[in-house]
Amino acid sequence: MHVNLADKRVLITGGAGLIGSAIAMRLVGMKADVTVVDALLPQHGGNRRNLQDVADHIKMIVADLRDPAGVDGLVDGVDVVFNLAGQSSHLDSMTDPLADLDINSRAQVGILEALRRASPLAKVIFASTRQVYGRPRYLPVDEAHPVHPVDVNxxxxxxGEWFHRLYHEVYGLQTSVLRLTNTYGPGMRIVDARQTFLGVWILHLLRGEPFEIWGGAQLRDFNYVEDVADAFLAAAVSDKADGRVFNLGSREVVSLRQVGEMLVDLNGGGRFEIRDFPEERRRIDIGDCHCDFAAIETTLGWQPRMSLRNGLQRTLEYYRHNMGHYA
Amino acid sequence: MHVNLADKRVLITGGAGLIGSAIAMRLVGMKADVTVVDALLPQHGGNRRNLQDVADHIKMIVADLRDPAGVDGLVDGVDVVFNLAGQSSHLDSMTDPLADLDINSRAQVGILEALRRASPLAKVIFASTRQVYGRPRYLPVDEAHPVHPVDVNxxxxxxGEWFHRLYHEVYGLQTSVLRLTNTYGPGMRIVDARQTFLGVWILHLLRGEPFEIWGGAQLRDFNYVEDVADAFLAAAVSDKADGRVFNLGSREVVSLRQVGEMLVDLNGGGRFEIRDFPEERRRIDIGDCHCDFAAIETTLGWQPRMSLRNGLQRTLEYYRHNMGHYA
Structure with missing residues (x-):
């Protein structure tokens, strides 16, 4: 799909994070008018380094969208919002459920209320997660699969999804929801597993330390960050996305152990240890999970292009040269 | 089902409201140790008059559960929580979505967090609503019907439901959820339609003024408050309720016009006007709705006992003599 957002006013919430920054770079390439807002919270995924190549071509606002003052004026006249600001750690959502609620649910109401008043024609693409399905009843998980969250997140x-859908149905905002599976790539948080376990695996691998795999037999699918950015851009330019919820996903389904082995192989060395789940993680683990993305493929023409092996190779390469900015 | 909660420490949130006060009276009758907490917010259903007959036999705390200080210490050592505090106006939830969120979602996390720390064995019965189903795809609506909220409420x-279910699944709290349909009876708010449209109909009828019915052909089911109190008590004493979600409902399904006619008949006079939906209500109207309660009937032995005609008669009678305390 050809995406052209030249001269469009685009806001990216969580825009210094893994996916937001990838979208920002693509938008700058197509000469969109880009504003990034990010709270740069130390436990989250935002990192100024992710935007260094486009820093002179975007407007960067450091603000927390939980604060109504952070939202005020932000969305006036905006054409497109890539709404990625969020708390993504499942474990943190259990230890501080109110913080998770304030970011992932309450702040969304603030954004949507501001949008319906100031920019009621805006396209809004909300980053959700396949975590809403909980433990899959069948695989691959499609959008008709019942939801059953297994953690506060x-x-x-x-x-957050329902608010976006409601503001479409009641107020006509052009919202859509993407349920992301494991997203990885250059720009992800690696200092711990708060954003993705792949990050901390790579950190240890590049430091020559063993990394821990909990369980190991669980099946997962992965999307490279550029593929995910493609999906957001595709949703932003299609009327067919409005009011819809789409899974992302991959047909390349692997066990965590296989991913570990692939990383060690690509790195030309290293090792991992298979561990039992810690109790607090076991309670919110979802077992095998991979997602059916036929709906977005059929509707928007999206599919992932990057193989896991090539994506991991690029990711390792990036962190070999940029480790100091992330850990 | 025989319910005995003698000497049990019971907390009723929203306990000055229609259902909470009915439960409180039943509990006092069985010599339970009852604490009622209610914010007595002017837009909500709490009314001291509802508790006048048991005021000397309960502990009454006026506190807003949105305030962490309101929750502090409240649940320590409690055996049962009837968790009814909520914002019930669909329209208000659209005009002040954050207030609705703070009461119906955020405050629930505060209560559940306090419970899992202080009283992890407590039984907790959460008052939800058939509103979560949205516009029914089939009738009667059972618990397997997909949810699709049509308003912020x-x-x-x-x-709020999911939090209760999660705290059961992860922490073992003995929670259950009742999805209420239209509940009515002595003690309901009548000054406006924020709690139930029946209230404001009865207000106008008893004042000799015409009341307005929007639409009129919509089918609905109704539960008398004592029947609903029965359901809460049944859930509180059965292990089979833990982790479950149950509809309430009635097999007596009537159109709003029929309810209006029944009220006029019972009152021995009066009239109503059929009106088109105001725009802001039309957008969040759900059309016909009535609920299948086979699950709670089979599991807990609950069924509604009061006919609509008898329930409305008692309700009219109550407000004839107590109008001044409610309007």
């Missing part, structure tokens, strides 16, 4: 992301 | 009540 899943509940609040589900609320 | 439905989204936040759904979150």
């Amino acid at each position: 899943g509940i609040n992301k589900l609320s | 439905g989204i936040n009540k759904l979150s």
Whole structure:
């Protein structure tokens, strides 16, 4: 799909994060008018380094969208919002459920209320998660699969989804929801597993330390960040996306152990240890999970292009040269 | 089902409201140790008059559960929580979505967090709503019907449900959820339609003024408050309720016009006017709705006992003599 957002006013919430920054770079390439807002919270995915190549071509606002003052004026006259600001750690959502709620649910109401008043024709693409499905009843998980969140994060992301859908149905905002699976690539948080376990695996691997795999037999699918950016851009330019919820996903389904082995192989060395789940993680683990993306493929023509092996190779290469900015 | 909660420490949130006060009176009758907490917010259903007969036998706390200080210490050592505090106006949830979220979703996390720390064995019965289903795809609506909230209230009540279910699944709290249909009876708010349209109909009828019915052909089911109190008590004493979600409902399905006619007949006079939906209500109207309660009937032995005609008669009678305390 050819995407052209030249001269469009685009806001990216969470725009210094893994996906937001990838979208920002693509938008700058097509000469869109880009504003990034990011709270740059130390536990989250935002990192100024992710935007260094486009820093002179975007407007960067450091603000927390939980604060109404952070939202005020932000969305006036905006054409497109890539709404990625969120708390993504499942474990943190259990230890601080109110913080997760305030970011993933409450702040979304603030953004949508501001949009319906100031920019009621805006396209809004909301980053949700396949975590809303909980433990899959069948695989691959499609959008008709019942939702059953197994952690606070899943509940609040589900609320965030519903608010976006409601503001489409009641007020006509052109919202759509993408349920992301494991997204990885250059720009992800690696200092811990708060954003993705792949990050901390790569950190340890590049430091020559063993990394831990909990379980190991679980099946997962992965999307490279550029593929995910493609999906957001495709949703932003299609009327067919409005009011819809789409899974992302991949047909390349692998066990965590296989991913570990692939990383060690690509790195030309290293090792991992298979561990039992810690108790607090076991309770919110979802077992095998991979997602059916036929709906977005049929509707928007999206499919992932990057193989896991090539994507991991690029990611390793990036962190070999940029480690100091992330850990 | 025989319910005995003698000497049990019971907390009723929203306990000055229609259902909470009915439960309180039943509990006092069985010599339970009852604490009622209610914010007595002017737009909500709480009314001290509802508790006048048991005021000397309960502990009454006026506190807003949105305030963490309101929750502090409240649940320590409690055996049962009837968790009814909520914002029930669909229209208000659209004009002040954050207030609805803070009460129906955010405050629930505060209550559940306090419970899992202080009283992890407590039974907790959460009052939800059939509003989470949205516009029914089939009738009667059973618990397997997909949820699709059509207003902010439905989204936040759904979150409140999920939090209760999660705290059962992860922490073992003995929670259950009742999805209420239209509940009415002595003690309901009548000054406006924020709690139930029946209230304001009865207000106008008893004042000799015409009341307005919007639409009129919509089918609905109704539960008398004592029947609903029965359901809460049944859930509180059965292990089979833990982790479950149950509809309430009635097999007596009537159109709003029929309810209006029944009220006029019972009152021995009066009239109503059929009106088109105001625009802001039309957007969040759900059309016909009535609920299948086979699950709770089979599992807990609950069924509604009061006919609509008898229930409305008692309700009219109550407000004839107590109008001054409610309007």
